[in-house]
Amino acid sequence: xxxxxxxxxxxxxxxxxxxxxxxxxxxxxxxxxxxxxxxxxxxxxxxxxxxxxxxxxxxxxxxxxxxxxxxxxxxxxxxxxxxxxxxxxxxxxxxxxxxxxxxxxxxxxxxxxxxxxxxxxxxxxxxxxxxxxxxxxxxxxxxxxxxxxxxxxxxxxxxxxxxxxxxxxxxxxxxxxxxxxxxxxxxxxxxxxxxxxxxxxxxxxxxxxxxxxxxxxxxxxxxxxxxxxxxxxxxxxxxxxxxxxxxxxxxxxxxxxxxxxxxxxxxxxxxxxxxxxxxxxxxxxxxxxxxxxxxxxxxxxxxxxxxxxxxxxxxxxxxxxxxxxxxxxxxxxxxxxxxxxxxxxxxxxxxxxxxxxxxxxxxxxxxxxxxxxxxxxxxxxxxxxxxxxxxxxxxxxxxxxxxxxxxxxxxxxxxxxxxxxxxxxxxxxxxxxxxxxxxxxxxxxxxxxxxxxxxxxxxxxxxxxxxxxxxxxxxxxxxxxxxxxxxxxxxxxxxxxxxxxxxxxxxxxxxxxxxxxxxxx
Amino acid sequence: xxxxxxxxxxxxxxxxxxxxxxxxxxxxxxxxxxxxxxxxxxxxxxxxxxxxxxxxxxxxxxxxxxxxxxxxxxxxxxxxxxxxxxxxxxxxxxxxxxxxxxxxxxxxxxxxxxxxxxxxxxxxxxxxxxxxxxxxxxxxxxxxxxxxxxxxxxxxxxxxxxxxxxxxxxxxxxxxxxxxxxxxxxxxxxxxxxxxxxxxxxxxxxxxxxxxxxxxxxxxxxxxxxxxxxxxxxxx
Numbered sequence: 001x002x003x004x005x006x007x008x009x010x011x012x013x014x015x016x017x018x019x020x021x022x023x024x025x026x027x028x029x030x031x032x033x034x035x036x037x038x039x040x041x042x043x044x045x046x047x048x049x050x051x052x053x054x055x056x057x058x059x060x061x062x063x064x065x066x067x068x069x070x071x072x073x074x075x076x077x078x079x080x081x082x083x084x085x086x087x088x089x090x091x092x093x094x095x096x097x098x099x100x101x102x103x104x105x106x107x108x109x110x111x112x113x114x115x116x117x118x119x120x121x122x123x124x125x126x127x128x129x130x131x132x133x134x135x136x137x138x139x140x141x142x143x144x145x146x147x148x149x150x151x152x153x154x155x156x157x158x159x160x161x162x163x164x165x166x167x168x169x170x171x172x173x174x175x176x177x178x179x180x181x182x183x184x185x186x187x188x189x190x191x192x193x194x195x196x197x198x199x200x201x202x203x204x205x206x207x208x209x210x211x212x213x214x215x216x217x218x219x220x221x222x223x224x225x226x227x228x229x230x231x232x233x234x235x236x237x238x239x240x241x242x243x244x245x246x247x248x249x250x251x252x253x254x255x256x257x258x259x260x261x262x263x264x265x266x267x268x269x270x271x272x273x274x275x276x277x278x279x280x281x282x283x284x285x286x287x288x289x290x291x292x293x294x295x296x297x298x299x300x301x302x303x304x305x306x307x308x309x310x311x312x313x314x315x316x317x318x319x320x321x322x323x324x325x326x327x328x329x330x331x332x333x334x335x336x337x338x339x340x341x342x343x344x345x346x347x348x349x350x351x352x353x354x355x356x357x358x359x360x361x362x363x364x365x366x367x368x369x370x371x372x373x374x375x376x377x378x379x380x381x382x383x384x385x386x387x388x389x390x391x392x393x394x395x396x397x398x399x400x401x402x403x404x405x406x407x408x409x410x411x412x413x414x415x416x417x418x419x420x421x422x423x424x425x426x427x428x429x430x431x432x433x434x435x436x437x438x439x440x441x442x443x444x445x446x447x448x449x450x451x452x453x454x455x456x457x458x459x460x461x462x463x464x465x466x467x468x469x470x471x472x473x474x475x476x477x478x479x480x481x482x483x484x485x486x487x488x489x490x491x492x493x494x495x496x497x498x499x500x501x502x503x504x505x506x507x508x509x510x511x512x513x514x515x516x517x518x519x520x521x
Numbered sequence: 522x523x524x525x526x527x528x529x530x531x532x533x534x535x536x537x538x539x540x541x542x543x544x545x546x547x548x549x550x551x552x553x554x555x556x557x558x559x560x561x562x563x564x565x566x567x568x569x570x571x572x573x574x575x576x577x578x579x580x581x582x583x584x585x586x587x588x589x590x591x592x593x594x595x596x597x598x599x600x601x602x603x604x605x606x607x608x609x610x611x612x613x614x615x616x617x618x619x620x621x622x623x624x625x626x627x628x629x630x631x632x633x634x635x636x637x638x639x640x641x642x643x644x645x646x647x648x649x650x651x652x653x654x655x656x657x658x659x660x661x662x663x664x665x666x667x668x669x670x671x672x673x674x675x676x677x678x679x680x681x682x683x684x685x686x687x688x689x690x691x692x693x694x695x696x697x698x699x700x701x702x703x704x705x706x707x708x709x710x711x712x713x714x715x716x717x718x719x720x721x722x723x724x725x726x727x728x729x730x731x732x733x734x735x736x737x738x739x740x741x742x743x744x745x746x747x748x749x750x751x752x753x754x755x756x757x
Binding site for chain 1: 569624668
């Protein structure tokens with residue numbers, strides 16, 4: 001038994017040690033320390049390294065996690081401590097050996113950046129806590145101590161008095177909520193929603209004025225991705241067509257804006273607003289042209305065709321063939337901003353207002369659609385095309401309508417995006433844009449507007465604010481998606497459908513298996 | 522009311538219906554019986570517009586409706602209740618019913634119809650806010666029929682309504698079908714349960730590999746030695 005405990009702990013420690021080595025190889029530990037430093041209010045200039053203490057904090061956090069993870073739930077406290085000790089020591093030994101190798105690199109002055117681009121001498125010195133060979137001993141102490149501490153924390157937080165305490169807090173909170181609800185006058189309950197809207201509206205009006213232009217830029221980006229997310233949600237989730245080339249419609253809007261508004265290459269110099277409207281129409285036109293031939297396809301096939309469509313559009317924009325028409329790989333510059341009542345209306349703050357207005361409009365349209373007869377038809381088609389057809393739904397028109405509406409949102413976002421950046425080029429419309437929007441839906445929560453907003457903020461806003469994460473975006477992205485699928489498969493903020501009695505439904509579900517299973521009972 | 526003449530339907534190389542002709546008078550229950558793969562469902566799907574006929578004619582109330590799209594056929598009063606209790610599992614009972622009235626634009630009429638269905642099937646009224654997939658088998662079949670009735674059909678096409686239901690529920694469903702018929706809706710009933718179907722039907726057609734091999738009054742067909750042999754024989 002004890003022997004078993006010993007080997008599993010060594011195994012866990014070994015895994016964590018190897019993970020740490022990999023993190024160092026890609027310079028993740030420096031990025032993490034930089035982020036910690038910023039979170040704790042010590043700014044780090046771009047390109048510079050954070051202070052040593054933040055590296056220590058990162059290593060301690062890692063050790064705490066090891067200790068927490070290594071001590072099994074069902075073991076007694078003493079055994080938990082033992083597990084954490086063994087795991088922490090193993091991590092320390094594995095990393096320590098690696099430290100010695102790293103130190104060797106520095107002392108001999110070998111530069112391995114030709115093979116491992118991220119492993120610069122400065123980063124290594126920081127990782128070794130600026131102490132050279134002594135760093136490995138410091139690591140030993142840090143990992144072992146933090147791991148033990150993690151185990152102690154777990155023992156304390158999961159102990160009986162603690163869980164009683166937590167339960168007590170939640171009961172008190174529930175009582176308090178019930179009581180406040182009982183004494184809240186009815187008018188607040190009834191109009192509270194509008195009061196909240198008013199507050200949000202006021203803050204939406206005043207806050208952008210107080211923020212710097214960078215924050216406004218980030219906020220605008222999030223807003224644009226909310227519009228895009230809503231558009232894609234109509235296509236993918238409401239009508240059930242897996243669309244992977246959504247960036248193509250975004251490109252339609254952006255290039256319409258660019259070609260009609262910029263002085264080069266055509267010099268049409270149309271204003272922002274008409275160009276925006278034409279951009280939306282062009283996106284819808286593209287949707288019709290794509291939609292008509294592929295309407296009969298479903299699932300994987302549709303996904304592949306739309307993926308190809310997105311890439312074809314991007315490559316066409318980039319191609320030499322169309323350089324005279326689209327500006328080719330260099331893109332189009334000097335796109336003019338909008339005017340409002342004859343006044344220029346194109347500062348970062350103004351764009352924030354424009355985007356917020358269109359975002360709210362999109363949400364409003366989406367909400368109306370969702371509950372409409374058309375929305376119901378989409379849901380029915382998604383669930384069973386044949387039966388929906390038998391009830392009299394025109395499948396082709398219904399799917400095409402969803403595609404066009406989704407494309408219109410993308411065209412709108414594309415037009416504003418291009419004008420705000422005063423530039424657009426083929427690189428703005430890569431496959432990654434489509435993937436990002438789809439990820440927003442998956443991470444945030446399908447069919448849920450708050451979910452889409454939260455998803456857009458998590459996937460577009462946070463990486464902008466935490467620039468350091470940029471190089472690790474895909475790593476973090478992948479990790480986040482895996483984590484999400486396990487812990488919150490319905491998204492961060494799942495949709496709640498009105499008028500459903502869920503508990504009742506679950507009870508029924510237990511009695512008779514639904515759907516296909518039910519057909520054989 | 523409905524007259525089908527020399528109908529031919531192919532699934533690729535398979536000749537599923539080979540010159541089927543039959544007719545139905547207003548107010549009748551006509552049943553189509555036959556083994557698996559005889560072409561019963563194909564015939565219903567062709568009438569309702571889900572499948573195309575290669576040859577032949579479907580005439581409804583004096584109008585040629587061959588190969589019309591379902592969205593044009595449903596408003597004319599022909600509604601199909603598909604095989605295997607195909608309800609929309611992720612939609613509530615209420616939404617399922619509203620989908621049934623998809624071709625109806627008059628909101629007042631829809632809510633009247635919903636009330637009517639809840640009166641006819643009280644259990645659906647109790648479950649109106651539940652997801653369709655959480656209903657029991659019998660309730661799902663009732664919902665499927667109620668959804669079909671939402672469009673106020675003059676002719677209801679029922680595809681194996683007794684499939685996979687317990688004997689008690691089958692009897693209940695057949696009572697419902699008779700009730701629907703008494704209120705003036707004509708019914709084409711496709712069934713594997715030939716005994717039950719023939720008991721409530723006025724006339725019957727027997728299909729075998731895409732052809733009609735026997736037709737007549739339901740009671741006569743019930744006595745026919747060939748039918749007894751093939752569809753009604755009790756195995757010991």
